[in-house]
Amino acid sequence: MKLRKIFDIGLQYGIEQDPRGKQGVDAQLKRLAESYGELNESDRESFDKEHLTNPYADSGILYGDPDTDIKSMMVGIDIGVSEIVLADRLREKRGSLDLVMTHHPEGRCLAKFHNVMYMQADILHKFGVPINIGEALIEERAKEVERAVMPINHTRTVDSAKLLDIPFMGLHTPADNCVVSFLQNLIEEKSPRVMRDIIKILEEIPEYKHAKDNNTAPKIICGSGNRRVGKVFVDMTGGTEGSKQNYAKLAVSGVGTIIGMHMSKEHIKEAEKNSINVIIAGHISSDNIGLNLILDKITQNADMEIIPCSGFYRVKR
Numbered sequence: 512m513k514l515r516k517i518f519d520i521g522l523q524y525g526i527e528q529d530p531r532g533k534q535g536v537d538a539q540l541k542r543l544a545e546s547y548g549e550l551n552e553s554d555r556e557s558f559d560k561e562h563l564t565n566p567y568a569d570s571g572i573l574y575g576d577p578d579t580d581i582k583s584m585m586v587g588i589d590i591g592v593s594e595i596v597l598a599d600r601l602r603e604k605r606g607s608l609d610l611v612m613t614h615h616p617e618g619r620c621l622a623k624f625h626n627v628m629y630m631q632a633d634i635l636h637k638f639g640v641p642i643n644i645g646e647a648l649i650e651e652r653a654k655e656v657e658r659a660v661m662p663i664n665h666t667r668t669v670d671s672a673k674l675l676d677i678p679f680m681g682l683h684t685p686a687d688n689c690v691v692s693f694l695q696n697l698i699e700e701k702s703p704r705v706m707r708d709i710i711k712i713l714e715e716i717p718e719y720k721h722a723k724d725n726n727t728a729p730k731i732i733c734g735s736g737n738r739r740v741g742k743v744f745v746d747m748t749g750g751t752e753g754s755k756q757n758y759a760k761l762a763v764s765g766v767g768t769i770i771g772m773h774m775s776k777e778h779i780k781e782a783e784k785n786s787i788n789v790i791i792a793g794h795i796s797s798d799n800i801g802l803n804l805i806l807d808k809i810t811q812n813a814d815m816e817i818i819p820c821s822g823f824y825r826v827k828r
């Protein structure tokens with residue numbers, strides 16, 4: 512399969528699973544096309560035209576000819592220089608390794624990844640927070656994240672892939688959309704009554720079982736096993752952690768429980784203050800579910816070898 516096709520299948524599947532729905536994604540792309548149309552000739556040249564069709568600034572082909580044939584790919588949650596060198600060693604030993612894929616953004620996709628955070632306003636809106644409030648909250652937080660990312664040497668890993676001539680791509684939000692829709696649907700279908708029921712549901716999923724064996728089982732961090740769950744919000748996409756002021760708004764909107772990948776100290780404090788129950792399902796394990804779902808789609812009609820690395824645990828469904 513061509514590199515371009517692998518990326519496109521992942522991207523389109525990510526759009527299908529986007530919690531905003533196709534309408535929300537189309538609205539974003541339309542807005543971008545309009546602002547592109549309003550630019551003068553010289554500004555158009557520097558405009559990142561890829562994102563007129565790709566709504567996720569944190570995902571893209573980072574290095575390599577899109578027409579390259581790919582039969583084997585090394586997939587990791589985080590790909591750094593060490594994994595690129597590892598890929599080169601494996602390629603020498605095995606005689607083939609055609610592509611490296613990262614989940615967490617690298618290169619230009621890391622530099623701009625705060626742009627995907629704006630989708631969080633629509634997600635909050637879906638759970639009852641007025642859109643004006645969601646937009647105000649995320650704007651401030653996305654700027655904070657942009658400032659935190661600015662000093663990073665973000666081309667380092669891509670530069671290594673170029674030096675060793677290893678095709679390299681990243682799928683971040685498309686995969687996170689997959690885990691959100693998978694878990695949100697599962698929870699709605701099983702309709703757990705108390706928090707302990709959610710833990711049981713999660714622990715039946717192979718990626719969380721694997722995490723439990725490695726001492727990172729899903730855990731209740733706010734509330735307790737006997738607490739009623741109320742309305743459940745699986746909060747796992749939209750770039751990274753949103754505003755800590757979200758919790759007060761979500762509590763008023765009727766959210767009882769949040770299932771997240773990870774949560775900072777300040778956010779836990781806010782959730783507690785607002786009596787929202789929280790389950791941390793696990794960071795890498797949740798990312799694994801998203802990646803596995805997207806890889807199932809990519810490999811559905813293709814003979815493709817997947818070589819897991821860097822925290823990735825392959826489960827086929």
Ligand SMILES: [Fe+2]
Binds near residue numbers: 686
């Ligand atoms: Fe993720």
Ligand SMILES: [Fe+2]
Binds near residue numbers: 615794798
């Ligand atoms: Fe992650």
